[in-house]
Amino acid sequence: MKVKRSQRLIDMTRYLMEHPHTLIPLPFFVHRYESAKSSISEDITILKRTFSENGMGTLKTIPGAAGGSIFIPSIQYDEASGFINKMKTELNDSSRYISGGYLYMTDILSHPSVVRNVGRIIISQYVNQKIDYVMTMATGGISIAEMVASYLNVPFVVARHESKITDGSTINVNYISGSSDRINRMVLSKRSLPPKSNVLIVDDYMKGGGTISGLAALIKEFDCHLAGVSVFAEDNYNGKRAFDFDYTSLIKVNIDQKHINVSDGNYVQNIFNQ
């Protein structure tokens, strides 16, 4: 049975949102809705304009026999900075201080609505880059890694301090925690990451950068390529960071004598400098 335009647009929106970064050939929709090619083409034009206007992202259309449409999610700067300001307000709260000079933010990163926005902001920085895998360290970064992977429609891999029996054989690296000078180990299942993959590192919090440099070493060991590094929060760290490549952060946390001050991360500055 032929499907009406209104119903097609609803279903196409849903389908594209659930299949980002995937080329959907025009005939797929033609067949799905038993509608004429010309009608589907018009639908795509409407979707393209609306996705762009409401800031969801870009609906790229590729002409030709092998063509189709690809939804590339992103976020507009206004929405991103509104979200970052909200995070700053929520985290600037002395009751979040944890002895030892840490900030409690697990609750924030347990809210899917928050992680969704973190994910959208991170992926919007890599719209023109090929990313095959998202990588993080257990356990703090997993929720961000999964959401970023979900928007990019690629798998995510999780390094751990200890291997699990279900990992099978693993590749291990030792790294020095930048902020505490302790030696840590990081393991990743050998099966989890094919060589030559482009890997985006994400994490919840970065202090000295030891974890990030460990993950980067792991990427090298797997004969893969580092595509970028994005963290939710970076510490206003005074020492020398354990790595020297670029990274982006959404917020910057300064903890001085139990006093918490949260400011913009370099993501905001980078946008302004563009």
Next chain:
Amino acid sequence: MKVKRSQRLIDMTRYLMEHPHTLIPLPFFVHRYESAKSSISEDITILKRTFSENGMGTLKTIPGAAGGSIFIPSIQYDEASGFINKMKTELNDSSRYISGGYLYMTDILSHPSVVRNVGRIIISQYVNQKIDYVMTMATGGISIAEMVASYLNVPFVVARHESKITDGSTINVNYISGSSDRINRMVLSKRSLPPKSNVLIVDDYMKGGGTISGLAALIKEFDCHLAGVSVFAEDNYNGKRAFDFDYTSLIKVNIDQKHINVSDGNYVQNIFNQ
């Protein structure tokens, strides 16, 4: 500027998908699109019918001044069983055998498209229940917990074997791993779960049920209520399970002398018995 119906339907679909289980008052959309109340009401009717027909879930409408619409995602049985069959085929592969009698499935649960379907199947079993939190054990269950939490629009909490410094104070329970008779510890940050919450436990794999019974003990310690237990895979375990409450599983794994056999979990049987 007034927004056209086609654009409204696209944006409303997106908005509702990003805000499941949230009451959206009619005036919110009226204002957002500068459109007449009657037009928005018609939009809602179209969305309601389409969501139901394409198996996305239910768009509930609540009349009256305090009313509005709530999107409750779910999955239709055909789509769910198609997905479960695909999982069975993919996991029925002797190269997935890991010495010690384990099944390698980390790669499967690292694909957002897979976890999305696991999430939709799990939440469709709890559409009429109040769930405030989703709980799991680090690290295998985190990706499922986040996706389930995302569809329910509630936070998720992660118990660990060891506390992290950023947890602050924790509540700990000891539990016996059902399959290996070892005593393990499970910790959860005190701040992470308010009393009286209704908590849904999810996990990737269940063998003897020790982890599940530990999580249930933790729920009790926090003065909360167990709302349900759902796992992706259960082992075809011969011994007595460490808990005696109901659970659901999507698939059942039988490993006999390096031979792997994956069959339907009790979710499929429960649906047929309804």
